[in-house]
Amino acid sequence: MRVRLAPSPTGFLHIGNAFLALIDAAFARRHGGRFLIRIEDTDQERFIPEAEAAIYDGLRWLGLEWDEGPDAGGPAGPYRQSERLPRYQAAAAELVGMGRAYHCWCSPERLDEMRRQQQGRKQPPKYDRLCLGKTEAERKALGGYSERPVVRLLMPTEGQATFQDAIRGPITFEYALLQDPVILRSNGFAVYHLAAMVDDREMGISHVLRGEEWISSTPIHMQIYDAFGWELPVIAHTPLLLNTDRGKISKRKHPWAKMSWFREEGFLPAALLNYLGGLVVHVPDPENVDPSVDRELFGFDEIVEHIDLQRIGPSGKIFDLDKLTSLNGQYIRRLSLGELQDAVHPFLEAAGLHVGGDPKLPRALALEHERLRRLSEAPYVLSFFFRDEDYDASLLIPKGLDRNRALELLRAARREIDSVASGPEGWTATALEASFRALAERLGLKTGRERGQLIGAGVVRVAVTGRTAGPPLFETMEVLGDETVIRRMDEALNRLLSLAA
RNA sequence: GCCGCCAUCGUCUAGAGGCCCAGGACAUCACCCUUUCAAGGUGAAGAUCGCGGGUUCGAAUCCCGCUGGCGGUACCA
Numbered sequence: 067m068r069v070r071l072a073p074s075p076t077g078f079l080h081i082g083n084a085f086l087a088l089i090d091a092a093f094a095r096r097h098g099g100r101f102l103i104r105i106e107d108t109d110q111e112r113f114i115p116e117a118e119a120a121i122y123d124g125l126r127w128l129g130l131e132w133d134e135g136p137d138a139g140g141p142a143g144p145y146r147q148s149e150r151l152p153r154y155q156a157a158a159a160e161l162v163g164m165g166r167a168y169h170c171w172c173s174p175e176r177l178d179e180m181r182r183q184q185q186g187r188k189q190p191p192k193y194d195r196l197c198l199g200k201t202e203a204e205r206k207a208l209g210g211y212s213e214r215p216v217v218r219l220l221m222p223t224e225g226q227a228t229f230q231d232a233i234r235g236p237i238t239f240e241y242a243l244l245q246d247p248v249i250l251r252s253n254g255f256a257v258y259h260l261a262a263m264v265d266d267r268e269m270g271i272s273h274v275l276r277g278e279e280w281i282s283s284t285p286i287h288m289q290i291y292d293a294f295g296w297e298l299p300v301i302a303h304t305p306l307l308l309n310t311d312r313g314k315i316s317k318r319k320h321p322w323a324k325m326s327w328f329r330e331e332g333f334l335p336a337a338l339l340n341y342l343g344g345l346v347v348h349v350p351d352p353e354n355v356d357p358s359v360d361r362e363l364f365g366f367d368e369i370v371e372h373i374d375l376q377r378i379g380p381s382g383k384i385f386d387l388d389k390l391t392s393l394n395g396q397y398i399r400r401l402s403l404g405e406l407q408d409a410v411h412p413f414l415e416a417a418g419l420h421v422g423g424d425p426k427l428p429r430a431l432a433l434e435h436e437r438l439r440r441l442s443e444a445p446y447v448l449s450f451f452f453r454d455e456d457y458d459a460s461l462l463i464p465k466g467l468d469r470n471r472a473l474e475l476l477r478a479a480r481r482e483i484d485s486v487a488s489g490p491e492g493w494t495a496t497a498l499e500a501s502f503r504a505l506a507e508r509l510g511l512k513t514g515r516e517r518g519q520l521i522g523a524g525v526v527r528v529a530v531t532g533r534t535a536g537p538p539l540f541e542t543m544e545v546l547g548d549e550t551v552i553r554r555m556d557e558a559l560n561r562l563l564s565l566a567a
Numbered sequence: 568g569c570c571g572c573c574a575u576c577g578u579c580u581a582g583a584g585g586c587c588c589a590g591g592a593c594a595u596c597a598c599c600c601u602u603u604c605a606a607g608g609u610g611a612a613g614a615u616c617g618c619g620g621g622u623u624c625g626a627a628u629c630c631c632g633c634u635g636g637c638g639g640u641a642c643c644a
C-alpha cells in the first residue's frame with residue numbers, strides 16, 4: 067500500500083494540506099504502507115521557490131514523517147513533476163496514438179467566445195470539438211487558430227461513470243455532461259489530470275486520498291486509467307476544512323489558512339495534531355464505562371490505531387479555534403517546567419524579553435503555567451516580572467472605593483511590606499500572607515469583597531504588577547523580591563497622590 | 568444555470584433499524600474552591616436528529632422528493 071500527498075508549491079503549507087498529510091501518514095502507518103510526497107509544480111506561473119521548503123517545515127513541525135519525496139529520495143523518483151515532463155509528453159502522445167486524445171489548435175479567444183455563446187443560450191460550457199479529426203492544415207483554414215496546439219482527452223459522449231469512493235460510497239457521473247479536458251498545455255507542460263495519473267501509476271500509488279474538490283474530475287482520471295488499461299486505485303475524497311462562515315479557509319481572509327500561523331500563535335504541534343485527528347478518528351476511552359464517551363487527548367499512535375476511511379465523516383468540518391485553544395491549554399499544562407521554558411523562549415525573545423538566564427524566569431513561569439492557553443501569551447503574562455510597566459493610574463482605585471480610601475489602604479500595605487522585608491521570617495509568600503491577613507483584620511476588612519479591594523484585584527496587586535489579574539499575589543511578590551515591590555509601591559503612592567481627589 | 572457532494576445541540580462529533588423523548592467535548596451560564604485571574608469540581612441550559620413523504624411492528628439510522636450549505640464547471644491544483 068502506498069499513499070501520497072501532492073501539494074503544489076504556491077507559497078505556503080495550507081492547513082488543509084496538513085490535515086490531508088495527517089490522514090495519509092496515519093493511514094499508511096496503519097497498514098504498514100509507505101507515505102510519499104510529490105511536488106506538483108507543473109503550473110510554472112504559480113510556482114514559488116521557497117514554498118517547497120515551507121511544506122517540509124510545516125509537516126515536520128507537526129511531527130509527520132514521510133518515506134519518499136524530493137528531499138527524502140526513494141525508488142520512484144524524481145518526486146517533482148517539473149523533473150518528469152518527458153513522461154507526460156510521451157503519455158499524451160500515446161493517448162493521441164490510441165485515438166483517446168487529440169490535438170486542439172483553438173485559440174483562447176475562440177474558446178472564450180464559444181463559452182460566452184453557450185452561456186447566452188443557457189447551455190453548459192463544453193468544448194465543441196471543432197479540432198477533433200482534423201489535420202493541422204484543415205483546422206488552420208477555419209480561423210480562431212493558434213500555432214501551438216494543446217492535447218485534449220476524448221471523453222465518451224454517452225453512458226455513465228461510477229466509482230466507489232472509500233469514504234462516500236458509489237458516485238456516478240453522466241458522460242454526456244462532461245467535456246474533453248486539456249491534458250497537455252501548448253507549452254508542453256502537462257495539466258494535473260495527466261501528470262498526477264501518470265505519476266500515481268508509476269509511483270505505485272494504491273490509495274488516492276485527496277480533498278473533496280476533486281470529486282468532479284474523477285471521471286477524467288478514470289478515462290485516462292481506462293485508456294492505458296490500468297487498474298484504478300482505491301479513491302477516497304476527504305472532507306474539507308471550513309471556516310466559521312462555512313466557506314473555504316482562504317489565505318486572504320483567514321490567517322490560519324497557513325500552517326505556520328499556528329506555530330507563530332503559540333500552538334503546540336501535539337495539540338494541533340490532536341485537534342485535526344479528532345475530526346477523522348474516534349479514540350475510545352477504555353476507562354470509561356459509557357462507550358459513547360471518547361478520549362479527548364490522544365496522539366499520532368492512537369490516530370494510527372483507529373483510522374478507518376469508512377468511518378471518516380464525509381461532511382465539511384468547520385475549524386473551531388476555541389476548541390483548539392482549549393486543547394492547547396491542556397497540552398501546555400502537561401509540559402514540564404523545563405519544556406515550557408524552552409517552548410516559550412522564542413516568544414519572549416521576539417517580544418524583547420531577553421530573560422532566558424534570569425533566575426526569576428522559572429519561578430514566574432511556574433506561577434503562570436496553568437494560566438497559559440497559547441505560548442504567545444507568555445510575554446504579556448510574564449513581562450511585569452522583569453520590568454516596570456506603565457498602567458492607568460485610575461486602576462489603583464478599585465471599584466467601590468474613592469481615592470482617599472485607596473491611598474489609605476496602600477499606605478497601610480506599604481508599612482506592612484517594610485515590616486515583612488525586615489522581619490524574622492524573611493521575604494516569603496507565607497510571611498507576606500500572614501502579615502496581610504493580620505492587616506486586613508486591623509483595617510476591618512471583613513468580607514471577601516473588601517479584602518479583594520486590598521489585594522485580590524485591588525490596590526496592592528495593581529501597584530505591584532500594574533494588572534488587575536494575575537497569579538497569586540504573595541507568591542508573585544516573593545518572586546519579584548522586596549526591592550522591586552517597595553519601589554513599585556512607592557511609585558504607585560506618588561501616582562495616586564497626583565491624581566485629582 | 569448545469570453536475571456532484573453533504574446535512575444530529577452555536578461548533579466538532581457518538582450513533583451502522585429497537586440499548587436514544589439522542590451521549591461526549593468546546594463555547595455559554597450558575598454554584599463550589601479561591602482575598603484577583605486561571606486551573607479544578609459540580610450542575611444547568613442547549614438537537615421535535617434540515618423539511619416532507621414512504622419502507623418497517625419499530626427509523627437519527629434504509630428509500631424518494633424538497634430545501635439549504637459546499638464543491639466543480641480553466642491551457643489552476
